[in-house]
Amino acid sequence: MYLDCFDDVRELTKELVRIPSVVKTRGEADCAQRIHAFYRQLQYFRDHPEYLLFKQTEDDEVERYNVLAMVKGTKGDSKRTVILLGHLDTVGVDDFGTLAAHAFGPDTLPKLLRELPPGDEVRGDLHSGEYMFGRGVLDMKSGVAGHMCLMRYFSEHPEELDGNIIAISECDEENNAHGIISALKVLRRWKREHDLQYIAGINGDYSTPYHENDENRYIYFGTIGKLLPAFYAVGKETHVGQAFGGLDPNLLVAELTRRINLNPDLCDQAQGEVTVPPISLKQTDCKDHYTVQTAIAAYAYYNVFTHSMSPKDVMGKMKAIAVGAFDHVVQHTNSSYQRFCQMAGHVYTELPWKPRVYTWEEFYDELIKLHGETFTKHFKDFAADMHRNNPAMDLRDFNVRMVEEAWKWATDKSPAVIVYYASTMYPNLEMTGETEKEKRLMDCVRESVDTLKTYSSKPVVTKMFYPYISDSSFMAISGEQADYASLERNTPAWGVKYRHPYEDIAEINVPMVNIGTYGKDGHKITERVHMRHTFEHIPNITYQAIKRLLD
Ligand SMILES: [Zn+2]
Structure with a gap:
């Protein structure tokens, strides 16, 4: 019919x-x-x-x-x-x-x-x-x-x-x-x-x-499928007149974008079909007004399509990219400094920066080791208050505010990149x-x-x-459910503002x-x-x- x-x-x-x-x-x-x-x-x-x-x-x-x-x-x-x-x-x-x-x-x-x-x-x-x-x-x-x-x-x-x-x-x-x-x-x-x-x-x-x-x-x-991996990069601020005195988080994020955006190595292939590569959906520093001091932190997030990769797979790849990008920025900053020293007649000494990359899960665990329940209690209250005060807050913004808050508890304040998931997983x-x-x-x-x-x-x-x-x-x-565990443990807002409805779907x-x-x-x-x-x-x-x- x-x-x-x-x-x-x-x-x-x-x-x-x-x-x-x-x-x-x-x-x-x-x-x-x-x-x-x-x-x-x-x-x-x-x-x-x-x-x-x-x-x-x-x-x-x-x-x-x-x-x-x-x-x-x-x-x-x-x-x-x-x-x-x-x-x-x-x-x-x-x-x-x-x-x-x-x-x-x-x-x-x-x-x-x-x-x-x-x-x-x-x-x-x-x-x-x-x-x-x-x-x-x-x-x-x-x-x-x-x-x-x-x-x-x-x-x-x-x-x-x-x-x-x-x-x-x-x-x-x-x-x-x-x-x-x-x-x-x-x-x-x-x-x-x-x-x-x-x-x-x-x-x-x-x-x-x-x-x-x-x-x-x-x-x-x-x-x-779709994931939104995000990178929160903390640098070391400096006055523009002493440009080599700090590490610019904008440079870290720029290098991440260069390595992730439209990179065919990050296309996911299954059953003879291939996803389009990732692309950035946001890239910004955290300054809210003009100063001649460089930014303290910056962040970016990227749309990543999947055909078969799990949240665990994508997190692994993103962390590896962050390590490579950080390493590259440190080398680049050192070689620029070396050339500048030659031109200006200064004595070059190697800059102190070392690549330091955490997943949110690793960073959060480290803070628990350092501060125990004082931290977890504060952090849970902070999240609950923020959600109560502004329930319509954008999920991506909510997540980055959580990372910023956690960073305040870090005792080692040397530059670092924290990789996390910023949005709903599809x-x-x-x-x-x-x-x-x-x-x-x-x-x-x-x-x-x-x-x-x-x-x-x-x-x-x-x-x-x-x-x-x-x-x-x-x-x-x-x-497997284990694949979703990586999403849960790497999403700061998990359980407060977002959770994947695994049981209902099952x-x-x-x-x-x-x-x-x-x-x-x-x-x-x-x-x-x-x-x-x-x-x-x-x-x-x-x-x-x-x-x-x-x-
Ligand atoms: Zn539609």
Whole structure:
């Protein structure tokens, strides 16, 4: 069977896009409310109101909601359950500049974009009439709309399913993952209350061509992972007139960036697919006003993608890089000093700097050895107070404040670099097909793609890692628990402001596939979704996959 859903998904997408739901704004709740209203008016949820939830997130400084809806199949008595995942929030609209007011108007925006000087490709797509423009059309309200139409269909045809489907429309995907982390708790509760057996998850997040002439459409098993290793570098301050009297932490951080940024040695390869290399997301010193004294400390953090590396692996690599960078800076500073001494007629003596690098775990243990409980108590109180006083504080800022505070307790104040994790981990999910669940999902999706061949003129290709970071990361446990221990012990804010929901995930633990929206320029003013593929082909592939999984 082939669902004739194009018009329904298009209209629903427009309606959702017109509700601005930029992450961390009131709009997230508005959009959730609209989705909830859609489900509530369906006869199925009037008959089964307990299968529909409008649920506020937990431990969150923003008031926002997830919507969860469950349809129980009546074809048999199987407890097998497939989870559909989609996020209702979008990124902001700063990129729209003076057109920001029209970012959420899929009907008016194309006319305004015609007046801009866009590249040839955008112009071509505008005139083709094949695309819908607007913030969130691609990432990923059209995906949520597709899931809603499928849920409506199955709510009217539960007799097609031997098993159940749950659709999650979640908030806060673009920022701190409060949506998915809270949704996991509901999934755990429903699992217990309805004796569910979770067998697979289908995310609908966006996909995009890899280059201008790439005609393929992509479906991804598993997902890329992401870590944010950070480096806090303490130097030795000096007056600019005695430049060799100190060690500049900015130079240490600059050398780290030179070694880490775009370094192909740090690409992670698995199953023939490779991540893009790391790139810096912040690099700054800790001075808050101008002086002629050099900085005392500086820090930087880097996005590191993973296909198979664990937090332990990445920490090992980052520490090794820090040792090499520190050593290089000491040598460089000495050789500069030597040349300067020759030029100025001074006597050169070797500078006192020695490479000194700790992981956060090593540094923290050393402080405990030095100060015992006085330190641990102070440090716990400091963290709790900071969180209480400013619950909305950025997690990256929170972590660096923790390192700064700890440094005050160091007795050896000679220059050092402390390596730690500064943000939420998105674990990689690598699917090998070795477990029964994985194999079944992969077979069902590949068969479903085959059934679409007669409808789509473009090739639909499956790959092994969703490449753009998504909440699929929170649906399964990958690797060993010991791998996560390195994350816990190297994240200063752990347990206060952040912790990976390992136990909740372990209860769900499903293989994931991304059967997602397709378009171009996600997170840009020219964000656009390809309508035929996204409003018709994608829901049909998803429909086929669900039917096969719950046959
Ligand atoms: Zn997305």
